[in-house]
Amino acid sequence: MSKPKLIVVSTGGTITMTSGQGAKGIAPTLTAADLLNAVPQIAQQADIEALTFSSMPGASLTTNHIVDLAKLIQQRFDAGIDGAIVIQGTDTIEETSFLLDLLVADSKPLIVTGAMRGAQAAGADGPANLLASVVVAGSPHAAGRGSLVVLNDEIHAAAFVRKGHTGLTSSFISPNCGPIGLVCEQRALFTSSPAAPRRSTPAPGALADIAIVKACLGDDGRILDALPGMAYAGVVVEAMGAGHVPQSWVPGLSGLAEKMPVVLAVRTPAGPVFNNTYGFPGSEIDLINRGLIPAGLLDALKARLLLGVSMGNNETPEGIRLQFKRFSYLQD
Structure with missing residues (x-):
């Protein structure tokens, strides 16, 4: 059985952050390829195309960035890619995942992920989140569910997910419905479907303020x-x-x-x-x-x-x- 073809697009965020010599705090430094190379198990799951879209914290992303990102993903879907994973800072995942849900019309899996701990931190959660996202993006059961957020081995619907804590790796919650699935033994297991459909109107060139x-x-x-x-x-x-x-x-x-x-x-x-x-x-x-x-x-x-x-x-x-x-x- 052939492996799914996925695109992994990195915009930056904590998952890409390291501390430089003499620098205070961490900042984005790693590319999409760097992140993938750190998790060799990913190559067993899918054939990956890596793309670094930007290198910025989640708080600096704009709606215009996400409109451009949605167009890129739609183009790759139209070209035959089976699924997409967006890597970004967790500060705005609850917003960007929903906006992508509104802007990307395709039923193919679209996963948004990130990390609560920097790449050099003890117990860094980025590698596990990225591997889990690849598992979900490669699952035929993820199709038609709209944009999904995958962190801490939980799968959330974009319409309901929220960041619930500033630091815990279990930060992401969906207060109105809970996670709609989980990743276990390298499989995506879904327990429910998002209640609301994906967008029913064309994607705009820009959002109104x-x-x-x-x-x-x-x-x-x-x-x-x-x-x-x-x-x-x-x-x-x-x-x-x-x-x-x-x-x-x-x-x-x-x-x-x-x-x-x-x-x-x-x-x-x-x-x-x-x-x-x-x-x-x-x-x-x-x-x-x-x-x-x-x-x-x-x-x-x-x-x-x-x-x-x-x-x-x-x-x-x-x-x-x-x-x-x-x-x-x-x-x-």
């Missing part, structure tokens, strides 16, 4: 009045509880929703935006009636990306609502 505003105790919402003059195309409100904001925010949000799309997400680690429970001023019923779009189970970071893609594609207001409805599990 979207702001995130977080509701917190005692904030009077004065920033809302400034947003129309800051060249943002839309706003995601990271609301309290099940989708609530202070009553003082209501006039500002009402005015914003008349000028641009405003998406309502929640700041809790898990759970959907409610639709039909609370009725006070600033509640989810009140805000939705004023034109805000419920984000369903998407957190604010992912809602920002979906809104940016939708507006980058010049979706109609109704089209934007339909995109978010895919991630709502309170549908009739």
Whole structure:
């Protein structure tokens, strides 16, 4: 049986970082080829094409970088590659994996991975994460599941994964559904499938600029009045509880929703935006009636990306609502 043909694309991140002579701290130094050469078992799993896309920490990646990366991956898929692995810094994996899920239409496996410890650290997790990612990318059972995040031998769906700790190798969690599979004995074992499909609209040339505003105790919402003059195309409100904001925010949000799309997400680690429970001023019923779009189970970071893609594609207001409805599990 022939081995799968995979492309491994490195953008940098902790997995590529080492400390130079006299330098304080670690920084990206290793290439995709360096990482692969450090794990000889990978050659037994797949035929690999290695590409170093960039060499930067995850926090420095931009949406434009990911748009370009998605185009590259789609081109390699069209050329016959069986699966792709993106290596990057863990700071933004929960965002880039979801954005790739929205931008790459192919059903072939697309895995995003990284490491919580630098390459020279005792117990460095990069080699194990890379090997596990190759196993998943080469599995026919990974096809059609959208972008997947693989770390710590766990497989997460891009729509739900979050970074849950600053340092532990078990950092990545999916609060709303848990991992959808695991890697064991060099096999990818899936226990469930992502609930939401991959994108249903063309990939844009660029994403629209979207702001995130977080509701917190005692904030009077004065920033809302400034947003129309800051060249943002839309706003995601990271609301309290099940989708609530202070009553003082209501006039500002009402005015914003008349000028641009405003998406309502929640700041809790898990759970959907409610639709039909609370009725006070600033509640989810009140805000939705004023034109805000419920984000369903998407957190604010992912809602920002979906809104940016939708507006980058010049979706109609109704089209934007339909995109978010895919991630709502309170549908009739």
